[in-house]
Amino acid sequence: MSTSPYSSKPKGGFLARRRATLLASALALGVAGTLGVQALTTGATPAYAQSSAIAPQAAPALPSFADVADRVRPAVVSVRVKTEATGPLAMGPGGPGGPGGPGAPGQRGPGGIPGLDQLPDDHPLKRFFKQFGQGDEQQQRRNPRRFGMSQGSGFFISGDGYVVTNNHVVANAKEVELVRDDAKTTLKAKVVGTDPRTDVALLKVEGDRKDWPYVSFADNKQTRIGDWVIAVGNPFGLGGTVTAGIVSARGRDIGAGPYDDFLQIDAAVNHGNSGGPTFNLRGEVVGVNTAIYSPSGGNVGVAFSIPAEIVTDVVAKLKDVGVVERGYIGVQIQPVTDEIAESLGLKTAQGALVAEAQSGTPGEKAGLKSGDVIQKVNGETVAEARDLSRKIASFNPGTKVELTYWRDGKELKTDLTLGKLPEQQQASLNSGDDESESDAGGANVKLGIQVTPASRVAGSGDKGLVVTGVDDDGQAAGKLEQGDVILEVGGREVTSAKDVTASLDAAQKSGKRSVLLRVKRNDATRFVPVEIGRG
Known part of the structure; x- marks a missing residue:
């Protein structure tokens, strides 16, 4: 017969059994504690962990940028530029005085302050802004000169004080100051010369000192995609900042100018890094940071540097004559x-x-x-x-x-x-009037265009045919626009719609799948290939 443990009454009863259980637990904890102390003091691994212990291994040899950073940082400077502002005072939206946010010019209320004209003349706020020239157009006209500040980076390239930075950092500069890496030494500098086409500028520190710490340019023929690089500069005015990454591409054309040939790097580059150097691990300058791609305005790991070979050529010319002649x-x-x-x-x-x-x-x-x-x-x-x-x-x-x-x-x-090379000229836009029909005008079905002689359209010259219409489903759709002047088709001058047809037929008979149209648009002439199919 079975009995319930709660119904039987052995000696000592339930309380005695409970005490025995607690005592056994305490003894077990004591033993475990002793083993734990022994493991800590002797280095022994507890028995429960022996089967799953992960043995430590020697750390892999990871790259460190500390040595190269220590060597090059003394040659890198923060560039502070005082510029003269022009035009009317910009204001933040609804704000009293001060500039509007970047990319969004401030709005301006009557008298310079939104709603200021509605305040009584003796109102303290109105008197305050008038006292400091805000909201007083006459006061602004009496004091038209205003100055702003911009910041960037640069670096010494010679012991006698020549410094490289970006053209856009020192554009319109009235005063230039350089702050060294120790953040204690401030130097006056002058602009020797600038080259807007490559965004390079050369500065010179005032004084006769000949022993400034400086860095040298690399031979970029040895720079490969995937090489480690570090960027040193003055992001957001913080100064002395080092970031690391790799060369992620070469020969980038970002539409900044006619000589684009940028190195692309993924080291963090932000506003204020402009003009600062990108170094290889030998401490040589492989590029000058000049631009970032950023939908948000901050670093996204896509930055562009002017290659060393371009900078050295431009700097040599700026140093010799102050300008770059090409x-x-x-x-x-x-x-x-x-x-x-x-x-x-x-x-x-x-x-x-x-x-x-x-x-x-x-x-x-x-x-x-x-x-x-x-x-x-x-x-x-x-x-x-x-x-x-x-x-x-x-x-x-x-x-x-x-x-x-x-x-x-x-x-x-x-x-x-x-x-x-002459100074870059702005192409003037010639807007054609409505087409003037003539016997030479008409349509070309193969290309899907309407044309009329250029001599009949004001401002289009006296040669070629003006495009007066483009069929959205035609072969020329997306390649020709209204107002384009077709000068040649397949190497033949055209003066009528029949000439266009004859040139296309000749190209097809020769087995060509496309034909070149020589086209003038906005005073610039170029060739436009258009598919015509085989004859």
Whole structure:
């Protein structure tokens, strides 16, 4: 017969059994505590952990940037620039005085302060702003000069005090101060010269000191995608900041200028890093930080540096004469696409296509014509249109160069003496009037366009055909626009819609899948490839 443990009554009863259980637990804890102390004091692993213990291993050799940072930081400076502001005082939305937020100019109420004119003349707030010139247009006219401050970074490149930074950091500078890495030494500097096309500027510290710590430029032929780099600079005015990353791309064209050839890095670069150096692990400058890609305005790991080879060339010219003079051919060029290459009989889409040789320029005098493809400069291959611009710009005016080019299925050569690149001119926009019909006008079904002679449209010149309509479903859709002037089709000048049709028919009969249209738009001439299919 079974009995319930609660119904039986052994000696000592329930309380005695409870005491025995607690005593046994206390003894077990005591033993475990003793083992734990022993494990801590002797290094022994508790029995329960022996089967799952992870043995420590030697730490892998990770890269450290401390040594190179220590070496180069004394040569890096923060650049503080005092600039003179122009135009009316900007105000934050609904705020009294002060600038509006970046990218969003402040709004301005009557008298400079929203609602200020509604306050009585003896109101303390109105008297305060009038006292300091806010809301008083006459006071602002009496004191038109106002100054602002901007910040960036830079670095010494010589012991006698030459410093490199960005052009956009010191643009319109009235005063320039350099703050060294110790944040204690402030130096006065002057702008020696700037080059807006590459965004490089050269400064010189005032005084005769010859032993400033400086850094050297790298040979970027040895810089590879994936190499470690560090950026040193003055982000957000903090100064002396070091970030690390890798070279994530080379030869980037971001549309900043005609000579774009940026290194892309993923080291953190922010506002204030502009003009600061990017170093390799040998402490050599591989680039000058100049731009970031950022939808939010902050670092997203995509930054761009001007390569060392471009900076050294520009700095040498700024140091010698204070300006950069570049060689000049005098031709409008464009990239060679697969369609263009096929149309011209080229095996590869390589080189720079001459859209127009401007009258009186070295290129025109050397015999270059629209439709030529420049393939080499002094025997060096021209990869694409921007490559030609960079190569020619690297020469001084007056330099003789040999150009290799493609024309009518043959490779030809010519020698020319480079001219001086003129100041960039703004292309004027010629807006055509409504089309004027003539017997030479009409439609071309194959391209899906309407044309009329240029001589009939004010401001379009006297050569070619003005595009007056483009069919959204036609072959020229997305390639031609209303107002474009078609000068040639397939290398033939056109003066009527019939000429266009005849040129297209000839191209099809020769087995071409596309034809080149020489088109003028906004005073710039270029070639436009349009597919026509085989005949």
